[in-house]
Amino acid sequence: MPNTTRGLVCAHHHLYSSLARGMPAPKQTPTGFIEILQQVWWRLDAALDADMIYWSAALGAVEALMNGTTAIVDHHESPNAIEGSLSIIAQACGDVGVRVNTCYGISDRWDDVGNLHSKISPLSPMSSAAKRGLAECERFIAEGGNGMVGVHAAFTCGDETLSAAAQLADKLNVGVHIHVAEGVDDSHAGSRLAHLAKSNWLLVHGVHLNEPLKGRLVHNPRSNMNNHVGYAKPTTQSNTILLGTDGIGADMLEEARLAYARLREFDIAETPDTVAQWLSNGYQLFPEAANDTVTWNYDHVESPWHVAFTPGTRVTDVVIDDQAVIRNGLPTRVDIQEIRAKAQEQSVRLFERLN
Numbered sequence: 533m534p535n536t537t538r539g540l541v542c543a544h545h546h547l548y549s550s551l552a553r554g555m556p557a558p559k560q561t562p563t564g565f566i567e568i569l570q571q572v573w574w575r576l577d578a579a580l581d582a583d584m585i586y587w588s589a590a591l592g593a594v595e596a597l598m599n600g601t602t603a604i605v606d607h608h609e610s611p612n613a614i615e616g617s618l619s620i621i622a623q624a625c626g627d628v629g630v631r632v633n634t635c636y637g638i639s640d641r642w643d644d645v646g647n648l649h650s651k652i653s654p655l656s657p658m659s660s661a662a663k664r665g666l667a668e669c670e671r672f673i674a675e676g677g678n679g680m681v682g683v684h685a686a687f688t689c690g691d692e693t694l695s696a697a698a699q700l701a702d703k704l705n706v707g708v709h710i711h712v713a714e715g716v717d718d719s720h721a722g723s724r725l726a727h728l729a730k731s732n733w734l735l736v737h738g739v740h741l742n743e744p745l746k747g748r749l750v751h752n753p754r755s756n757m758n759n760h761v762g763y764a765k766p767t768t769q770s771n772t773i774l775l776g777t778d779g780i781g782a783d784m785l786e787e788a789r790l791a792y793a794r795l796r797e798f799d800i801a802e803t804p805d806t807v808a809q810w811l812s813n814g815y816q817l818f819p820e821a822a823n824d825t826v827t828w829n830y831d832h833v834e835s836p837w838h839v840a841f842t843p844g845t846r847v848t849d850v851v852i853d854d855q856a857v858i859r860n861g862l863p864t865r866v867d868i869q870e871i872r873a874k875a876q877e878q879s880v881r882l883f884e885r886l887n
Contacts, residue, residue: 535831539602539631539824539852540784541814544709544736544750544776547592547606547621547634548585551879552576552779556886565715565761574641579885580610584878585617589624591875594863596630596782600826600847602857603631603818604782605734605750607682607709611642614664618672618679629857629865631818634672635682635709638665638697640689654724656690666700673704680734683710686721698728707732712749713741715761721745734817736776739764747771748817751810752778753791763798767806774817775810784811785839792840804836825851 558571580588585608596604604625610617618634625632640652642661669681681701683689689697701708707730713721714737722743729735733747739762741749749771751764755778766773777787792807815822827849832838839845850858857864 535828535833537600537826537828537833538815539821539826539850540600540811541603541605541774541818541821542596542601542777542782542784543605543748543774543814543817544734544752544778545592545596545604545606545782546608546779547589547604547624548576548580548608548610549779550588550592550595551584551875551882554879554883556883565759566717568759575886576882577609578611578642579882581613582616582620584882585610585613585620586624587871587875587878589621590628590866590871592782593625593628593630593632594866594868594871597628597850597858597863598847598861598868599781599783599785600828600850601630601782601784602824602826602850602852603814603821604633605709605776605817606632606634607637607711607736608634609637609639609682609684611639611661614661614668616668618668618677619675622672622677627866628863629852629855631678631821631852633678633680633817635680636665636668636672637682637684637709637711638662638669638689638693639684640693641684652688652690654691656692658690658693658696662689662693662696666696670700670704673706680706680709683708685711685714685718686724687718691724694724694728701730701733707734707747709734709736711736712738712745714739714756715759716740735771736778737761737764738766738769738771741769744770748774748813750774750776751791752776753794754778754780754787757794763794765798766810767795767799767802772813772816773810774813775807785833785845786843789840789843804840807840808836824853825849
């Protein structure tokens with residue numbers, strides 16, 4: 533039996549979250565999704581600088597390759613380090629050898645000095661941070677970067693900002709990469725975006741999506757469970773479904789196993805073939821990844837049924853564009869120990885800021 537596959541695609545990642553492991557706990561335990569964002573992830577966003585962005589992206593990229601993921605669709609936010617951030621991520625991924633499509637996720641939740649607004653409504657004017665984020669997306673793509681126009685989520689943006697993002701995406705001939713109805717607080721996203729969304733949009737989560745919405749839908753089962761937002765029921769949606777991790781690494785076989793277990797709990801008639809199709813749909817975003825070659829230490833990895841019930845499968849070699857970027861389980865273009873050490877240094881700096 534063959535022990536090789538095509539490169540895997542992570543259809544939604546937050547590479548900057550690579551430094552979040554072991555971060556200081558919030559002073560109060562979050563009791564809901566919005567509190568998790570406010571007390572954990574939005575604090576992390578605001579603390580990032582250029583060095584943290586580079587080494588978190590490098591660590592996330594090399595870990596992706598070591599798990600057979602050769603292409604990453606990244607969604608980035610660093611409100612106090614916006615300008616140039618997408619190029620830093622692209623550089624880190626390029627140094628490692630992984631393919632990346634990245635964007636800056638704009639939001640009106642930040643004021644001009646990096647503080648959170650208490651409440652956003654559809655009538656809220658576009659913030660200067662959102663304008664800077666749109667400018668970063670435009671600059672990066674205009675200079676030849678592989679990206680989309682990013683939006684954090686409808687509930688943290690006014691209608692003016694959502695419209696501006698859609699218009700810029702049309703101008704640049706790319707899609708919008710946006711979190712949609714992840715929690716109940718964004719359950720009206722479908723109605724707010726219905727007149728804007730297009731088939732090339734990348735809709736992330738869709739757990740509480742109540743209206744049909746154009747675009748591909750990225751399912752992130754582990755993240756949804758971790759954030760206690762509910763099950764997205766992706767098989768009930770008419771959209772093309774892809775599989776992402778929402779920043780919890782880029783081990784797509786592990787994500788697929790968990791996705792299947794959750795799907796099977798929802799529908800006993802489902803099989804691992806459904807999740808295998810979600811993985812394959814990633815080639816719609818990264819067709820070139822289908823030409824990458826991943827060799828595994830297991831000789832049934834092409835079988836969805838084997839993958840679903842065989843933990844511990846590991847990568848031995850990865851070839852991208854005829855270049856060996858992983859050999860005998862280790863990266864060839866970078867020193868994994870150096871990346872881990874540098875990422876550790878940056879995580880210490882990050883945690884000091886969070887404290």
